[in-house]
Amino acid sequence: MPTFTRLRRTAALATTATTGAALAAVLLAGPALASPTGPAAATSPTGAYTFRTLNDQHDPTFNQLLGINRSGVIAGYFGSGAAGHLNQGYTMVQRHGQPVFRSENFPRSVQTQVTGLNDRGTTVGFWSSMSTANQVNDNFGFYARDGHFHEVNFPTASAATPPVDQLLGVNDHDLAVGFYTDAAGNNHGYTYDIGHRRFASVTVPGATSVTAAAINDDAAIAGFETNAAGATVAFLQHAGSTTTLAYPGATMTQAFGVNDHDEVVGAYQLGSGSTATTHGFTWTPRYGFVTVDDPNGIGTTTVNGVNDQGDLVGFYTDNAGNVDGMLATPTRITTTVRLRPQPVGTATVFEIRGGRVAARLELTGLAPGIAHEVDIQSGSCDVLAAPVVQLPRVTADSAGRVSAEVVSGATMPKLRTASLMVHLGDDPADPTANLPIACINLGAWNGKTITRPFTPLSGQHQYVWGTASFRYNGSTQTLAVRVKVSGLQPYSQHAAHLHTGSCAAQGAVVLMLPDLVANRQGVASATDTLTKVAMPPHTGSEYLNLHLGATSQIVTSAGQPTMLFQPLACGAVH
Numbered sequence: 172m173p174t175f176t177r178l179r180r181t182a183a184l185a186t187t188a189t190t191g192a193a194l195a196a197v198l199l200a201g202p203a204l205a206s207p208t209g210p211a212a213a214t215s216p217t218g219a220y221t222f223r224t225l226n227d228q229h230d231p232t233f234n235q236l237l238g239i240n241r242s243g244v245i246a247g248y249f250g251s252g253a254a255g256h257l258n259q260g261y262t263m264v265q266r267h268g269q270p271v272f273r274s275e276n277f278p279r280s281v282q283t284q285v286t287g288l289n290d291r292g293t294t295v296g297f298w299s300s301m302s303t304a305n306q307v308n309d310n311f312g313f314y315a316r317d318g319h320f321h322e323v324n325f326p327t328a329s330a331a332t333p334p335v336d337q338l339l340g341v342n343d344h345d346l347a348v349g350f351y352t353d354a355a356g357n358n359h360g361y362t363y364d365i366g367h368r369r370f371a372s373v374t375v376p377g378a379t380s381v382t383a384a385a386i387n388d389d390a391a392i393a394g395f396e397t398n399a400a401g402a403t404v405a406f407l408q409h410a411g412s413t414t415t416l417a418y419p420g421a422t423m424t425q426a427f428g429v430n431d432h433d434e435v436v437g438a439y440q441l442g443s444g445s446t447a448t449t450h451g452f453t454w455t456p457r458y459g460f461v462t463v464d465d466p467n468g469i470g471t472t473t474v475n476g477v478n479d480q481g482d483l484v485g486f487y488t489d490n491a492g493n494v495d496g497m498l499a500t501p502t503r504i505t506t507t508v509r510l511r512p513q514p515v516g517t518a519t520v521f522e523i524r525g526g527r528v529a530a531r532l533e534l535t536g537l538a539p540g541i542a543h544e545v546d547i548q549s550g551s552c553d554v555l556a557a558p559v560v561q562l563p564r565v566t567a568d569s570a571g572r573v574s575a576e577v578v579s580g581a582t583m584p585k586l587r588t589a590s591l592m593v594h595l596g597d598d599p600a601d602p603t604a605n606l607p608i609a610c611i612n613l614g615a616w617n618g619k620t621i622t623r624p625f626t627p628l629s630g631q632h633q634y635v636w637g638t639a640s641f642r643y644n645g646s647t648q649t650l651a652v653r654v655k656v657s658g659l660q661p662y663s664q665h666a667a668h669l670h671t672g673s674c675a676a677q678g679a680v681v682l683m684l685p686d687l688v689a690n691r692q693g694v695a696s697a698t699d700t701l702t703k704v705a706m707p708p709h710t711g712s713e714y715l716n717l718h719l720g721a722t723s724q725i726v727t728s729a730g731q732p733t734m735l736f737q738p739l740a741c742g743a744v745h
Contacts, residue, residue: 219645219705220483220499222465227261227272227496234496236263236484238287238340238428238476245484246285246294246476247496252306260285260296277313277320287340287347287385287476292316293365295338295347309333312349314341314365325351325361325370338363340385340428348373348383348392358382360394375406375413384437385428385476393429395437405454407435418452418460426454428476434646436463436474436483449473451485458647458702465497472497481646502645504707508715508742510637510656512627513537513674514609516573518591520547522618526582528560530591532575534609534625535675537567538736542597544604545577552590552610552626559584564597571677571738589616593625595719596734604734629719634658635740637695639715643707650704652684655696656717656740659689664721665739674714674741681713686721708744715742 226234230249233256238246245263250256260275260283276283277298285296294315301308311334312323324336335352345365350358360373360383373383378396385393391409398404405416405426418424418439426437435454440447451463451474464472468487475485483499513536520530528547537543543565546558563577591611596604609625629635637656643649654667665687672678682704687695718725720735727733 219461219502219648220463221502222467223498223500224465224467225263225270225496225498227263229259229272230256231493232256233494235486235494236475236496236498237285239478239482239484239498240288240290241478241480242290243478243482244288245496245498246288246296247484248284250282251494252282252302254302254304257302258282258284258299262288262294275315277311277315277322282308286338289341289343289345291343291345293341293345295341295349297337297349301333307333310335310337312336312338312363314338314345314347314363321365323347323349323363325349325359325363327351327353327359329353329355331356339383341365342386342388342390344388344390346386346390348386348394350382350394357397360392362386362392373408375408382425384426387429387431387433389431389433391429391433393426393435393437395425405435405437407433407454409433414456416454416460422447424452427474430477430479430481432479432481434477434481436477436485438473438485451483453477453481453483453646455647458649461648463499465499468495468497474499481644483646501647502643502707504641504643506641506643506708506710506744508639508641508744510635510639510715510717510740510742511674512629512635512658513738513741514571514593514625514627515674516609516625517622518611518625519620519622520591520611520613521620522583523578526618527579528562528583529576529578530562532565532573532577532593534565534567534573534593535571536627536677536738536741537571537573537608538732538734538738539567539569539571539677540732541734541737542566543573543608544594544597544599546592546594547579547583547613547616548590548592549586550588550590551612552592552607552628555592555605555607558592559586559589565593569677570672572675583616583618585618586613586616589613595737608737629658629739635717637717637740637742639742641708641744643704645707648702648704650682650701650707651698652701653698654684654687654715655694656687656689657694659687659693659695659739661689661691661693663689663693665689665695666718666720666722666725668716668718669708669713669744670716671709671713673712673743674716674738677716677738682708683722684715687717710744713744715744717741 227249233251236247280298282299288294299308331352338349341347357380360381380397383394403423421439423440428436448470451472465487471488481501516534545562547560593609595606598604607628635658639654642651667684669682689695717740719737725736
């Protein structure tokens with residue numbers, strides 16, 4: 172919201188736009204407010220947005236970015252309004268990644284703020300003819316197009332002294348919103364149709380003061396009001412319906428911007444007085460509140476504008492006490508995963524003294540902590556047969572790995588065809604535990620050393636493979652997931668989890684996806700959007716596991732993996 176040095180003589184000025192001081196110092200404190208019906212509030216981590224500080228170097232001590240359009244053009248101003256730091260308006264574009272500021276000031280004005288703009292090149296704001304020591308000055312609204320400025324003031328017989336009139340936002344239909352202050356110090360919101368030069372009041376039932384701060388192309392208006400209880404709360408108004416927005420536990424909530432998706436932005440205050448903190452927010456009807464703090468200004472951040480891409484502009488106070496312009500671009504990352512069968516590894520099989528057989532096993536992609544029966548069978552990996560030689564069991568470590576050398580207790584006969592088999596569990600009498608999960612064809616066994624890679628057998632499943640894609644939107648903290656897997660048993664159900672670590676070193680679950688259910692052809696396909704996802708999948712440090720069992724089957728009541736935790740397929744996030 173504009174921090175124009177408010178040029179008023181009454182304490183009530185703090186209920187509208189802010190003064191030249193940090194926002195938290197001037198917002199009215201009120202009773203704690205309950206959240207409106209809808210989702211609970213969430214905190215947006217730094218990773219949800221890419222933050223950039225943008226300051227006009229004419230006054231690097233004070234900049235505020237107040238509006239942004241679809242093309243990324245930004246409206247704002249520099250200067251706190253104090254002596255030697257007059258408010259000076261500008262628009263800003265980025266060329267080759269560098270900000271380019273263009274001065275925009277009302278003709279013959281002493282101070283100007285550019286508070287909003289649309290996609291058609293219309294800007295709005297307010298100007299002053301004064302710069303008093305106490306920063307109580309007159310304010311007059313304006314709009315500008317093609318370098319031509321036009322003053323706009325709501326017609327009233329009860330204006331404040333000096334007058335206060337501001338335009339704060341404008342949509343692509345050139346319908347602007349703003350407010351004026353009356354002689355009693357109360358604000359009155361209004362719309363102004365630029366094409367028809369027509370005013371209309373914006374009212375909120377029960378409010379004693381109303382500020383209309385932003386308007387989208389569907390004529391939904393965002394702003395804030397002082398209600399009958401004296402609390403300052405935000406609102407979103409459309410077609411005669413008003414939604415009250417009060418951040419849970421906040422002493423004050425103000426809305427300053429809204430885009431065509433009804434994404435509202437603003438600031439809320441926690442506490443009061445010298446210990447108060449100010450935090451930016453976004454709010455959507457579906458996902459509710461999400462806190463947005465610039466990492467350089469946690470507790471001093473205001474979000475003042477938002478475009479249809481979800482880009483945010485605002486400002487924060489840094490450690491040196493300077494007010495810096497902020498641009499926050501939502502993280503939008505699309506990552507892919509190629510799922511490959513598990514487990515994988517190698518074995519070296521050789522004969523030792525006495526005709527016994529030994530095997531050095533290196534396996535990854537196993538269920539952590541699960542013991543596995545290992546044996547040598549007569550025949551190839553294609554057919555499960557009775558074991559000819561039993562080898563000692565092996566147990567996967569906490570990362571799902573086996574690195575062991577095992578030696579048979581019995582001699583190994585000469586076989587025309589032999590295979591080394593690893594089973595799902597360690598109980599041959601249990602049909603599930605006896606399922607094969609990895610095998611090596613040894614061919615004709617004559618005692619010679621053989622080193623070969625394991626073939627994943629995936630239990631009763633065929634050769635399992637698939638793909639997955641993740642599309643993350645930081646502004647809404649949503650993750651759109653699309654998964655398709657083939658080679659499954661018809662109608663089987665499987666848990667799918669995003670883990671930290673790698674396929675070769677299993678780690679903790681960071682995100683649970685909906686279970687996949689195969690059709691009669693053994694193909695499982697699913698698309699879903701997960702909400703309240705704080706961070707995008709991490710490239711190189713996270714992976715997707717498709718498990719043998721369903722979510723209800725893969726862990727014990729104590730949270731430990733069962734045999735059915737066994738990964739069927741795994742893929743690293745790229």
